Amino acid sequence: MKKIYVHPLPVRVWHWVNAAGFVALIVTGLQIRYVGVFDFMPFRAAVQWHNWIGFVLIANFFVWLGFYLFTDKIRVYHPELNPMEHFRGSMRQLQYYGYGLFKGDPNPFHISAYRKFNPVQSMTYQVVMMILVPVQFFTGVVLWDTRMFSGVIEFFGGIRVVDTIHVLIFIFFVSYIIIHAYMGALGHTPSAHYKAMFTGWEEAEETGEARH
Amino acid sequence: MDPALTRNGLENRGNTARLGALIAAFLGLAAAAHTVVAAAPEAKAAAQTVAKLSDADNTCLACHSFEGMEKKFASGEKLSLQVLGASFAQSVHASAGCAGCHADVDVAKHPGPAKKFKTAREHSLAFTGVCRNCHEDKFKLYEGSVHEKLLKSGVDAAPVCTDCHNPHSVKARAALASISGVSCRKCHEPIFDAYAASMHGTARGKLGHSAAPICADCHRAHDIGFAGASDRLKAACLGCHQGVADVHARWLPNAARHLDVIACAACHSPAAERKVDLRLVESGTQARVAEGDGNAELENRLAAADKDGKGIDAIELWNVLREINRDRGEGRTTLRGRLEVRTGVQAHQLADKSQALRTCETCHRQGADPFQNVSVSIIGVDGRPLRQEVQKEVLTSVLSVDSMGGFYAVGGTRIKLLDLLLVLSVLGGLAVPVGHQMLRWMVRRHLRLQAEAARAAAGAAAGGEASGGPSGPGASRAPGK
Numbered sequence A: 001m002k003k004i005y006v007h008p009l010p011v012r013v014w015h016w017v018n019a020a021g022f023v024a025l026i027v028t029g030l031q032i033r034y035v036g037v038f039d040f041m042p043f044r045a046a047v048q049w050h051n052w053i054g055f056v057l058i059a060n061f062f063v064w065l066g067f068y069l070f071t072d073k074i075r076v077y078h079p080e081l082n083p084m085e086h087f088r089g090s091m092r093q094l095q096y097y098g099y100g101l102f103k104g105d106p107n108p109f110h111i112s113a114y115r116k117f118n119p120v121q122s123m124t125y126q127v128v129m130m131i132l133v134p135v136q137f138f139t140g141v142v143l144w145d146t147r148m149f150s151g152v153i154e155f156f157g158g159i160r161v162v163d164t165i166h167v168l169i170f171i172f173f174v175s176y177i178i179i180h181a182y183m184g185a186l187g188h189t190p191s192a193h194y195k196a197m198f199t200g201w202e203e204a205e206e207t208g209e210a211r212h
Numbered sequence B: 001m002d003p004a005l006t007r008n009g010l011e012n013r014g015n016t017a018r019l020g021a022l023i024a025a026f027l028g029l030a031a032a033a034h035t036v037v038a039a040a041p042e043a044k045a046a047a048q049t050v051a052k053l054s055d056a057d058n059t060c061l062a063c064h065s066f067e068g069m070e071k072k073f074a075s076g077e078k079l080s081l082q083v084l085g086a087s088f089a090q091s092v093h094a095s096a097g098c099a100g101c102h103a104d105v106d107v108a109k110h111p112g113p114a115k116k117f118k119t120a121r122e123h124s125l126a127f128t129g130v131c132r133n134c135h136e137d138k139f140k141l142y143e144g145s146v147h148e149k150l151l152k153s154g155v156d157a158a159p160v161c162t163d164c165h166n167p168h169s170v171k172a173r174a175a176l177a178s179i180s181g182v183s184c185r186k187c188h189e190p191i192f193d194a195y196a197a198s199m200h201g202t203a204r205g206k207l208g209h210s211a212a213p214i215c216a217d218c219h220r221a222h223d224i225g226f227a228g229a230s231d232r233l234k235a236a237c238l239g240c241h242q243g244v245a246d247v248h249a250r251w252l253p254n255a256a257r258h259l260d261v262i263a264c265a266a267c268h269s270p271a272a273e274r275k276v277d278l279r280l281v282e283s284g285t286q287a288r289v290a291e292g293d294g295n296a297e298l299e300n301r302l303a304a305a306d307k308d309g310k311g312i313d314a315i316e317l318w319n320v321l322r323e324i325n326r327d328r329g330e331g332r333t334t335l336r337g338r339l340e341v342r343t344g345v346q347a348h349q350l351a352d353k354s355q356a357l358r359t360c361e362t363c364h365r366q367g368a369d370p371f372q373n374v375s376v377s378i379i380g381v382d383g384r385p386l387r388q389e390v391q392k393e394v395l396t397s398v399l400s401v402d403s404m405g406g407f408y409a410v411g412g413t414r415i416k417l418l419d420l421l422l423v424l425s426v427l428g429g430l431a432v433p434v435g436h437q438m439l440r441w442m443v444r445r446h447l448r449l450q451a452e453a454a455r456a457a458a459g460a461a462a463g464g465e466a467s468g469g470p471s472g473p474g475a476s477r478a479p480g481k
Helices: A009-033 A043-069 A072-077 A083-103 A119-144 A150-155 A159-183 A192-199 B003-025 B027-033 B040-052 B055-064 B085-090 B097-101 B120-132 B136-142 B146-152 B189-197 B199-205 B215-219 B232-240 B244-249 B255-261 B264-268 B298-305 B314-328 B392-396 B416-463
Strands: A002-005 A201-204 B070-072 B078-080 B274-282 B333-341 B374-379 B385-390
Touching (some): A192 A201, B055 B085, B232 B264, B264 B333, B298 B385
Parallel strands (some): B274 B374
Antiparallel strands (some): A002 A201, B374 B385
16 A cells, blocks of 8 residues: 545645535524424524524635645546546446445545546546535625525525425535534545545555545 | 594584574474383483583483384384483584484484384494595405405495494494404404403503504504405504514524414414415515405416315425416416414404413424315405415425415425435435445456356366466456455
8 A cells, every 4th residue: 555645735625624514504594494393402592503604614615726726736636527438437336336245346436636536536526516515605795695685685586495406405405514523434444535634645556546 | 533524514503503493493392292201310411521522412301312223124223312412512523413423313303204114224334424424545445344344245344434423422433443342353253352462452451551452553453454354464463563574583593584474473473383374475565465456366266176185285286376376367367375273353462572382393393283184375356365285295306396485484395205305315325335345346356256266267277287378367366356
């Protein structure tokens, strides 16, 4: 096993703040939407916490965005432009998760500092970070002050429309965060990726195929 | 005093003087024509106050100040013709004098034959035109009011001038002066009593705070509209309670939105039951849509939408909105939801602000009281809101995203389909690790069995060497961990 530094400090800070924030937003979001079903805290406190945590995560998003915009590490988010290549890579990865992993086959994807996402991760994170998270922040800010953003709300068809978008993405993130946490435990040991997300260093198999 | 009244009053004084001379000449005749015996005290009272009035008016009062002077109608009703000189002398009409209003009286023939009024009401309605001679401005306000519209629609009991103002004792703003004398109570007793017991009524009545509002302060006097037909009432609240937006914003998230969508009484009348009124409005201006506006028979259409008589359901509401938009112009008409109290009495039971609702959970939970009673409304041809019952499930239907995109209360009107999706999301999320681990177990079991079978086959082959050769591809590799 060789060690590769794939998660720079700003990314690690962003990731864990985001992770804790997402959990807190899900908990307070559940409380806001399901008074009576859940009673963790008073409704008003849940709304206030939800708003503040939301703003912290928006600021945190710009830590992530700033890091990738102002360093060459943005290459990790460059999409595979050849659809057939992307499809083949995704199939290989899914076949690994669904079968090869159990057999003890090596991961078909080889991590490097500039290519740290396998094709499935790459597609998922692009959708999450460039569409879903920004849309969720946008709808959240709009719902935070409906008078200030009344024009925007009307443009999108009304407060119920904006809220429904916010809730649909929330519903997606609930399952996403469960699956994300589980797949994080599918490294060569269950804690390998977790450790790497704290230290920055991933342990990679020495295959000689890793591209830098 | 009203400038118009003053001007007209002065003009009338010339007529009064001329008429007064004639009346004086016929004093004996007039007195004899009535079969009224004056009691000494009344006569004394009249004599004490007439000095403030013109001679002509005193002449009239010489008869009309006596108790018992009355007119009989065909219906058997009686109308008192007594005018107390003291009250009249202090009224705003004193300057106009008797003849200012009773110019039709022919003193030569007075009292003359009775006019053919069947009822006292008919008489009052006929005399309303006299008020207009001086009070044209008030009449213009009255026209288009709820009272005038009711009168025009054939409701004879709808009030005219004399129902609120006694013409022989009327003082400036007298109708507003005292809580006990408010004329509105005659018709709106339950509502008035609720008001009188409210913090506004208590402040004005018992505590004597003249700044505390009475009926006309919120509803206006002559141009009174249908409560709930416009945002006028809210403007009345905010007119006195300035800075309310800031006060609410200190503790209430999205305070401005709450103030836009919720009637003040919904929280400040804590004992009230609440409801949702889905108002049909113009998409752009948010003005309420009225019957006959835009070639759509809205009232009939809304009534017809409720096919089973149980209230309009989500699909029916969605369909009728589509039809209305097809007729009135695509996208022109939309629904604006408002949270209100259910009755006029409840709307007036305003409590001290310390008792106002501050608990978010009162509304922001499934099954909350305001969302159990829903209506859709338009403004009818007479200016009154016309409401059609709507099933409460429309608020939680997925169709509401389209039909009432502008109305949403977190938790209280949440869409049920989204609840189902959330449950599926959680189950789906949990199914991935569980399913993946099961798949792992099955794959490994399969591989193990395959390997065992291969080993057995290899063993068998080794035992019977005659067959010879490798046993198969699975034999060469053991499953991973």
